[in-house]
Amino acid sequence: MDGVVDILLVEPNPGDTRLFTENFRDAKLLNTIHSVSDGESALEFVRQRxxxxxxxxxxxxxxxxxxxxxxxxxxxxxLNCDSVLREIPVVILTSSKAGEDIVKDHDLEGDCYIRKPVAPEEFVDFVQSLEEFWFAIVRNPVDSD
Incomplete structure (x- = not known):
């Protein structure tokens, strides 16, 4: 791994996508953000089709x-049904506790749930929590070469 984190953002709201991209850039994290706006594109992306x-x-x-x-x-x-893709950590973005419960009600689990920030200053905390999550899992990297 070259130290750059490739992040796939699956977010239908263009305003939120812009906010994510700008704030990640401003936080100077070593990452590349790829964004898609729907589930079908997300699956095509992870399967490289x-x-x-x-x-x-x-x-x-x-x-x-x-x-x-x-x-x-x-x-x-x-993702969970694919032995290779299930290894990719998934952070579920929720706007409320109810959003997290909806996912769990479908007998699905993300690796982490993070509530979407509302105010720009909350976004800094959000980015830092993602960074901490990434460094926590990077200790057990999956060899993707």
């Missing part, structure tokens, strides 16, 4: 459960 044939397999996935078309729950279920 179609227009995503040349993208890296993400090191971590930030997943909004409420997606158009293929839902975040469907994406998580498909």
């Amino acid at each position: 179609g227009e995503y044939a040349d993208v890296p397999v993400p090191d971590i996935i930030l997943l909004e459960p409420q997606l158009p078309g293929t839902s975040g729950m469907d994406v998580l279920a498909e």
Whole structure:
């Protein structure tokens, strides 16, 4: 691993996507953010199919459960059924405790649940918590070469 973290952001709201991208850049984390806005694109991305044939397999996935078309729950279920893809840590982005409960009600589990920030200053805390999560799991890296 070259120290750069490839993050796949699955977020249908363009405003939230922009906020994520800008704040990650401002936090000067060593990462590359790839974003898609729906579940089908997320699955194509992680499987490196179609227009995503040349993208890296993400090191971590930030997943909004409420997606158009293929839902975040469907994406998580498909990832969990694939022996290679299930190794990718998935952070479920929720806007409330209820969002976390909805995911768990589907008998699915993310690796981590993080409540979406509302105010820009909360975003700094959010980015730092993601960074801490990443460093916690990087001690047990999956060889993706």
